[in-house]
Amino acid sequence: MADNTRTNTLQRLLRLWGLYARMDLLWMLRDGRQFAIYALSDLITNIGSVTAVLLLAARFAGIGPWNEWQVVFLLGYAMVVNASMNMLFQYNVLHISRRIGRGQMDHTLIQPQPLWMALVTEGFMPVSGSAMLWPGLGLLIWALVRLQMTVTIGWLAAAALNLAASALVMLSFSFIWGSLAFWAPRAAEEISSAAVDLVSQLKGFPLDALGPVLLGGLLTVLPVGFVAWYPARCLLGLEARPWAVLVTPLAALLFAVLAAFVFWRGMKHYANVGSQRYSAFGHRS
Amino acid sequence: MSAASYIGDNPLFLLTYLLHLVRVAVLLALWRLILAGRGEVSGMTLPVVLTYTLVSEAFYEPLHGRTSLADALWNGTIVTRLLHPVGTFAEFTAEALGRWGFTFCVFSLPLLLLAPLFGVSPLPASPQAGGLFVLSLALAIAVGVAIDINLGAAMTALEINRWAVEQVREALTVVLSGALVPLALLPWGLGDVFGWLPFAAMASAPLRIYTGTGAPGLLLALQAGWALALWPLAHWLWRANREKLVTHGG
Numbered sequence: 001m002a003d004n005t006r007t008n009t010l011q012r013l014l015r016l017w018g019l020y021a022r023m024d025l026l027w028m029l030r031d032g033r034q035f036a037i038y039a040l041s042d043l044i045t046n047i048g049s050v051t052a053v054l055l056l057a058a059r060f061a062g063i064g065p066w067n068e069w070q071v072v073f074l075l076g077y078a079m080v081v082n083a084s085m086n087m088l089f090q091y092n093v094l095h096i097s098r099r100i101g102r103g104q105m106d107h108t109l110i111q112p113q114p115l116w117m118a119l120v121t122e123g124f125m126p127v128s129g130s131a132m133l134w135p136g137l138g139l140l141i142w143a144l145v146r147l148q149m150t151v152t153i154g155w156l157a158a159a160a161l162n163l164a165a166s167a168l169v170m171l172s173f174s175f176i177w178g179s180l181a182f183w184a185p186r187a188a189e190e191i192s193s194a195a196v197d198l199v200s201q202l203k204g205f206p207l208d209a210l211g212p213v214l215l216g217g218l219l220t221v222l223p224v225g226f227v228a229w230y231p232a233r234c235l236l237g238l239e240a241r242p243w244a245v246l247v248t249p250l251a252a253l254l255f256a257v258l259a260a261f262v263f264w265r266g267m268k269h270y271a272n273v274g275s276q277r278y279s280a281f282g283h284r285s
Numbered sequence: 286m287s288a289a290s291y292i293g294d295n296p297l298f299l300l301t302y303l304l305h306l307v308r309v310a311v312l313l314a315l316w317r318l319i320l321a322g323r324g325e326v327s328g329m330t331l332p333v334v335l336t337y338t339l340v341s342e343a344f345y346e347p348l349h350g351r352t353s354l355a356d357a358l359w360n361g362t363i364v365t366r367l368l369h370p371v372g373t374f375a376e377f378t379a380e381a382l383g384r385w386g387f388t389f390c391v392f393s394l395p396l397l398l399l400a401p402l403f404g405v406s407p408l409p410a411s412p413q414a415g416g417l418f419v420l421s422l423a424l425a426i427a428v429g430v431a432i433d434i435n436l437g438a439a440m441t442a443l444e445i446n447r448w449a450v451e452q453v454r455e456a457l458t459v460v461l462s463g464a465l466v467p468l469a470l471l472p473w474g475l476g477d478v479f480g481w482l483p484f485a486a487m488a489s490a491p492l493r494i495y496t497g498t499g500a501p502g503l504l505l506a507l508q509a510g511w512a513l514a515l516w517p518l519a520h521w522l523w524r525a526n527r528e529k530l531v532t533h534g535g
Contacts, residue, residue: 034446048457055471059470205315
């Protein structure tokens with residue numbers, strides 16, 4: 001019975017992902033001109049997002065203890081994490097405070113499916129959201145070749161595990177902060193944006209020179225360090241401790257549990273007070 | 286009104302500034318990591334770069350020159366804006382100045398006062414540099430807002446998605462304006478080229494004047510030149526394209 005339910009859930013997830021992927025593809029192909037504009041703007045945006053750090057690394061032959069190619073690896077890793085967010089959690093799933101603060105959770109709650117399933121599938125945009133994936137993977141491969149690293153099956157598994165964990169940290173971080181919008185819908189409507197922007201801006205920087213207090217903060221309260229810096233250090237062998245490669249996945253687990261708890265508390269509050277953001281004629285205050 | 290729209294229903298709006306403060310701390314640490322023990326690099330020492338970075342972050346909003354025009358075009362409120370009995374550009378500029386003024390009081394001023402705690406001098410290179418910075422900042426705002434309006438007109442004319450335009454602008458500004466990385470510290474002489482572009486007039490010019498790392502006369506002349514070139518273009522583009530405005534709300 002339980003196996004049957006699990007199979008049905010998996011089938012439904014796959015069907016929904018397939019549906020959203022198809023709609024995303026159709027959206028991208030419906031207008032050649034718009035597609036070209038999106039592709040060009042994505043290209044410029046992606047190049048721009050890493051150029052400043054790359055140029056600095058080129059000018060100073062690296063940044064601190066990181067040589068040029070290690071910096072390239074760090075940037076590639078950060079871009080792939082960002083790409084996974086863009087591909088899996090669009091439509092304000094990553095920016096969850098917008099949905100909550102705007103009173104749009106009702107749109108999801110009235111659907112005939114569990115809330116978690118809606119949040120896991122609704123933001124799936126594998127085509128239009130993949131613009132960062134290819135340059136990110138390109139940078140990773142380029143760096144690995146130049147660093148002459150030996151890539152084993154074990155290393156690839158560790159890389160995949162850490163990439164998934166970094167993405168989960170970023171999502172959990174946004175949900176933890178974004179859940180504040182349950183209690184302060186208007187003031188915290190954009191809190192997820194501020195949190196995600198901060199991570200996006202800082203994720204590509206080596207954080208080695210930060211003092212213990214700030215670095216501790218960036219691995220706990222604002223876990224920017226787990227989005228790229230720490231896992232990249234581990235994968236590049238800059239962390240001597242062999243178990244270091246498991247730190248980011250463990251951190252991701254903790255952040256996910258905390259995010260689920262905070263979100264659940266917020267939903268309980270929301271069940272009592274609802275949202276007052278919309279006027280009777282549909283305008284948002 | 287700008288202040289009220291920021292504060293809203295809860296002091297949680299302060300978190301945005303707290304997150305910005307973290308960004309400042311990380312950037313300062315990064316420069317210390319890069320320039321430690323290097324002495325003077327392209328005419329800039331570590332203390333100068335730290336001051337440059339701190340002032341750049343303190344004046345983040347005016348140095349980016351972004352008004353809410355793109356928002357209004359996206360969510361449809363441009364329709365009511367056009368009915369207001371004031372100039373459209375003047376209204377958007379005034380609104381932006383109000384928002385920046387609020388940020389200046391809540392974030393910039395405390396940051397500048399607390400700068401010694403970060404080990405950074407917030408003072409300009411000289412009293413004269415401080416005075417010229419104010420003039421240069423005004424010109425930087427003029428150039429930034431003109432670019433913003435030109436992009437708004439382009440969005441309208443070409444029916445380009447707002448997010449695409451914003452992303453491209455942000456990507457170009459980060460690299461070309463010198464707000465994040467001083468142009469002098471870019472490799473292969475790129476800074477010498479970028480310094481002539483309008484984006485440099487938005488941030489690099491006032492920051493170089495403040496830190497005494499550029500010739501004020503030339504920098505101010507360049508800024509004035511770009512402002513004089515971009516404003517008539519903005520007016521012409523807007524006049525030529527506002528009838529094409531299509532908005533569906535957001």
